[in-house]
Amino acid sequence: MAKPFIPSEVFSNVSIDKVGVEERIARFQSRSIKNEAKHQGLRMVLNMIDLTTLEGKDTPGKVRQMCYKAQHLHDAFPGLPTVAAVCVYPSMVKIAKDSLVGSSVKIASVSTAFPSGQSTHQVKILDTQFAIDQGADEIDMVISRGKFLAGEYAFVYDEIAAIKEVCGKTRLKVILETGELPTLDMVRKASDIAIHAGADFIKTSTGKIQPAATMQVTYTMLMAIKDHYDRTGIMIGMKPAGGISNSKLALHNLVMVKEILGNKWLSNEWFRFGASSLANDVLMQIMKSENGNYQSADYFTID
Amino acid sequence: MEILKTYKIYIGGAFPRTESGRYYALLDSNGNTQANVCLCSKKDIRNAVVAARKAFGGWGERSAFNRSQILYRIAEMLNGRKAQFIEELTLQGSTQAQAEAEVSMAIDRIVYYAGWADKFVQVASSVNPVNSSHFNFSTLEPMGVVGVVAPANSSLIGLVSMVMPVLCGGNTVVGIASEKLPLCAVTFAEVLHTSDLPGGTVNILTGKTEEMLPTLAAHMDVNALVSEDLGPLNIPTALACVDNLKRKFQCDQDWMSRDAQNLQLITHFQEVKTTWHPIENIGGSSSSY
Numbered sequence: 001m002a003k004p005f006i007p008s009e010v011f012s013n014v015s016i017d018k019v020g021v022e023e024r025i026a027r028f029q030s031r032s033i034k035n036e037a038k039h040q041g042l043r044m045v046l047n048m049i050d051l052t053t054l055e056g057k058d059t060p061g062k063v064r065q066m067c068y069k070a071q072h073l074h075d076a077f078p079g080l081p082t083v084a085a086v087c088v089y090p091s092m093v094k095i096a097k098d099s100l101v102g103s104s105v106k107i108a109s110v111s112t113a114f115p116s117g118q119s120t121h122q123v124k125i126l127d128t129q130f131a132i133d134q135g136a137d138e139i140d141m142v143i144s145r146g147k148f149l150a151g152e153y154a155f156v157y158d159e160i161a162a163i164k165e166v167c168g169k170t171r172l173k174v175i176l177e178t179g180e181l182p183t184l185d186m187v188r189k190a191s192d193i194a195i196h197a198g199a200d201f202i203k204t205s206t207g208k209i210q211p212a213a214t215m216q217v218t219y220t221m222l223m224a225i226k227d228h229y230d231r232t233g234i235m236i237g238m239k240p241a242g243g244i245s246n247s248k249l250a251l252h253n254l255v256m257v258k259e260i261l262g263n264k265w266l267s268n269e270w271f272r273f274g275a276s277s278l279a280n281d282v283l284m285q286i287m288k289s290e291n292g293n294y295q296s297a298d299y300f301t302i303d
Numbered sequence: 304m305e306i307l308k309t310y311k312i313y314i315g316g317a318f319p320r321t322e323s324g325r326y327y328a329l330l331d332s333n334g335n336t337q338a339n340v341c342l343c344s345k346k347d348i349r350n351a352v353v354a355a356r357k358a359f360g361g362w363g364e365r366s367a368f369n370r371s372q373i374l375y376r377i378a379e380m381l382n383g384r385k386a387q388f389i390e391e392l393t394l395q396g397s398t399q400a401q402a403e404a405e406v407s408m409a410i411d412r413i414v415y416y417a418g419w420a421d422k423f424v425q426v427a428s429s430v431n432p433v434n435s436s437h438f439n440f441s442t443l444e445p446m447g448v449v450g451v452v453a454p455a456n457s458s459l460i461g462l463v464s465m466v467m468p469v470l471c472g473g474n475t476v477v478g479i480a481s482e483k484l485p486l487c488a489v490t491f492a493e494v495l496h497t498s499d500l501p502g503g504t505v506n507i508l509t510g511k512t513e514e515m516l517p518t519l520a521a522h523m524d525v526n527a528l529v530s531e532d533l534g535p536l537n538i539p540t541a542l543a544c545v546d547n548l549k550r551k552f553q554c555d556q557d558w559m560s561r562d563a564q565n566l567q568l569i570t571h572f573q574e575v576k577t578t579w580h581p582i583e584n585i586g587g588s589s590s591s592y
Contacts, residue, residue, distance in 0.1 A: 293546065294349055296524035 002161035002198050005154040010196045012227055016184035016220055025215045028256045035289075038251070042286050045250045045278070046073060047081040048268045050108055050239065052276050053088060054115070054207065063092045067099035069301055074283045077290065083279065084268035085138060089114070090127060093134035108173070109136035112163060115177070115206035117142040121159065128166045139163070140173045140203060145180045148190060156190075157197045164198035173201035173239055178217040179209035187217050191224035201237035207274065212242025218253060222260045235264065241274025247285040250278060277303050310340045310485065312347065312509055313492035315354030316502015321510070322346045329485070337394055340485050343510035345518035348477065351506035352524050355448040355475040358503030363445045363473040367421035374417035374471060377498040378410050384494060388459060391486040395458055408559055409463045415564050416467040423472070423569050431577070438580040443573040445473030446550065450519045452512060452530035457558060458484035462491060464558045465529055466505060468568035474527075476505045477519060485509040516540060523547045527572050531555050 003009075033041055051070045053062060063086075070083045085106035088096050093109045100107065109131035113119035119127075128139055141163050147155045164172050174194035178187050194202050202221055205212035218240045225236045238257065244250055250273060257265050265271050280303060284295035311318040320326075323344035328336045341347075362370070381388070385406050392402035428442040449469045454461030458481060466476055480488030492507045508515060516536060520528055520543035527550040533540055537553075544551045552571050556563040 293521040293523055294352065294518065296522075296547065299523060299547075 002157075002164065002196070005157040005193075005197075007153065010153075010157070010192050011189060012192060012224075014188060014223075014227070016188055018184055018216070021184065021216050021219055025219055025256070028215070028259070029252050031252070031255050033251050033255070039286065039289050041251050041254055042247060042282050042289075043081055044254065044266065045247065045273065045282050046286075047084060048272050049083040049279050049282075050085045050087040050241070050272050050274045051083045051279060052086070052207065052241070052274055054110060058089060058092060060092070060095045063088055063095045064099045067096050067105070069279075070100070070105045071103050073279060074287070074300065077283075077287060080283075080286070084272055087140065087274060090131040090134065090136070093131055093136045097135035106137040107135060108138040108140055109134070110140045110142075110175075110206075112141040112159075114140070114142050114175075115208040117144050117177075118146070121162070124159070125162065125166055128163050132167065132170055136170065138171045138173060138201075139167050140175055142175045142177060142206060143190060143194065145177055148181070148186075148193075153189070153193055157193050160194055160197035160199060171200040171237075172198065173203045173237070174199040175203045175206055175241075176221075177206055177209060178204050178213075179211050184216060184220045187220045188224055191221045192228075195224060195228050195236050199236065201239050201272070203239040203241055203274065205240075205242040205274075207242035207276075210243070213240035213244055213274075215249075215252065215256065219256060219260070222257065226260055229261070235270060237270045237272070238265070239272040239274055241272075244273055244275050245277045246281045247278075250282065279303075308338065310338050310489045310509065312341045312343060313489070313496070313505070313507040314347065314351050314503075315357070315506065316496065318492070318496075321508075322350065327510070331394065332396070338486060340489075340509045343508040343515060345515060347508050347510075348515050348518045348522065351477045351508060352448060352519075352522055354503035354506055355477050356524055358501055359445075359447055359475045361501055362475055362504045363447075365473070367424065367473075370471070370473065371417050371420035373499050374413060374420055374467070377494060377500065378413035378417060380494045380498045381406075381413065381491070382410050384490070387490060388487055391490060392458060395484050395486060397458075405458075405460050405559065409460050412460070412464055412564055413467055416471040416569070419468075419566065419569060420471045423566055427566065427570050427573070433579075436582055438582045439577065440580070441575050441577040443472075443570065444576050446572050446574055447474060447526035448524060449474045449476055449572055450522075450525050450528040451476050451478040452516060452519075452528070452533070453478060453481050453488060454531045454558065455481050455483065455512070457481060459487035459491065460558045461531075462488050462507075464556075464563060465554075468564075469529065469572050470505060472569045472572050474572050475503065477525065478505065478507045479512055479515055479519070480507055480509045482509075482511055512536070517543055520544050520549070520551075521546065525549060527552065529554065529572070 070086050073080050085108045087108040090109050096107045111128040111131050112124040176190040280300045287295050321341040321343045325342040326339045327342045329338045331337050388406045389402040424443050431439040433439040451465045495505050520540045529552045532555050
């Protein structure tokens with residue numbers, strides 16, 4: 001059980017300088033990554049993707065197809081890595097589990113009444129327990145944004161701690177849904193709460209609200225992870241999700257992670273992209289660097 | 304005060320400068336600079352193809368009648384800017400009479416293809432007699448993104464004559480303007496921009512053909528390519544088209560001729576879809592279906 005919520009321990013005395021953040025991000029975005037470095041970077045991006053389908057219209061067939069894709073990204077070009085994980089609703093975990101037998105691709109399940117989080121404590125616990133029982137390797141929970149914005153930080157903290165207790169050794173990613181948090185200061189506060197309450201990963205968004213994973217919020221969250229690491233030596237993972245649909249943006253994110261947190265975070269154990277269409281764009285870029293021609297979506301799998 | 308126009312390129316319904324930041328100066332016969340024109344790079348080609356692909360869904364599925372209206376609107380807008388085109392043509396070496404004739408011909412040609420937009424499918428489609436219990440019919444669908452390399456020796460009429468049939472058929476266009484005579488191409492883009500044509504449906508780049516064409520020809524997301532005789536570039540271009548079986552079409556015409564317009568120029572950039580619809584009786588020529 002996590003320690004009780006003590007604001008002075010959880011909240012750092014940091015207020016975010018938005019202009020400064022934007023200036024630093026502009027510098028990450030001006031890096032030129034070419035040739036071999038780009039090629040290796042793109043392979044790393046592929047290996048960090050949580051291939052995601054979180055739609056009301058998801059069917060077992062869709063999930064099976066996505067799980068196949070997770071293991072066979074583009075068979076026309078052998079030697080590519082697989083993605084890190086697939087990310088599905090709890091009701092689809094069993095299907096994903098059966099489709100991924102014998103592969104190293106993990107199964108992440110959203111829970112706690114994703115995406116709104118508007119349900120009772122009991123339902124959220126059951127939701128999480130169900131996903132784990134079905135075979136989920138990782139749980140992606142959402143925080144109660146309404147309570148957070150109302151200033152009930154202890155409620156948010158206790159909820160995360162309770163879900164972490166259900167998870168046990170199953171890794172827990174905590175979604176802040178930064179599109180609903182109006183300032184970077186609040187993003188930082190929510191990150192601090194999640195980290196202290198027991199999150200293994202902090203994640204930007206559900207993908208259902210715009211804006212999602214902007215570089216500004218990812219930067220702010222990475223800084224929270226860095227400060228925590230500097231203080232305690234404990235590593236926390238980061239997962240930007242939603243809105244990262246092209247290779248260039250993904251590479252800029254990697255640059256940012258490397259420069260803030262260092263090489264230790266450059267693996268799918270500590271950094272993930274939550275995305276549905278990013279994989280195809282990365283594959284098209286890799287094929288472009290292989291044969292020199294710009295590619296067409298017609299020759300890659302449908303997401 | 305006399306001010307000079309900045310000739311920019313047309314991508315995705317906007318007029319950016321080239322991504323490369325380069326330009327070239329267009330000189331008149333006395334060696335004076337007439338204009339600075341964007342010297343586009345292969346990244347501009349990439350951006351233009353992305354814009355054209357994005358626009359294809361909307362334009363290709365638009366009702367034929369509406370496409371016809373928009374094409375006619377292009378003619379109206381061009382008509383309203385006659386004087387500017389005539390001025391640019393004379394600046395690039397035409398006589399006044401030649402310039403006036405070229406602009407009139409361009410307007411007529413646009414109206415010609417505006418008329419075809421809601422008619423060519425029914426004229427070129429067919430019901431086919433087959434020896435089985437099927438109602439068999441073939442109809443046309445646009446190919447997708449078509450690269451258009453404007454004739455080198457024409458500023459306006461060549462580009463217009465090549466772009467309009469492609470557009471009429473519901474395709475979207477990535478056009479490369481004549482390197483020596485690019486002014487009217489940019490002004491034509493401004494005409495397109497004010498004609499209710501959705502952004503990205505036509506994209507027009509300026510610069511060196513030999514620099515941009517290899518990228519365009521090899522681009523996997525371009526479905527067809529039309530140009531005049533490209534001389535030494537013919538064979539490399541044809542080879543680059545092989546990978547995605549791009550339809551490559553060469554047409555050498557005197558575009559100022561009244562006859563340089565026909566249905567085939569539209570249907571060259573169409574795919575034929577044939578449907579076998581099961582019916583009870585063998586037929587096709589009688590009213591048995």
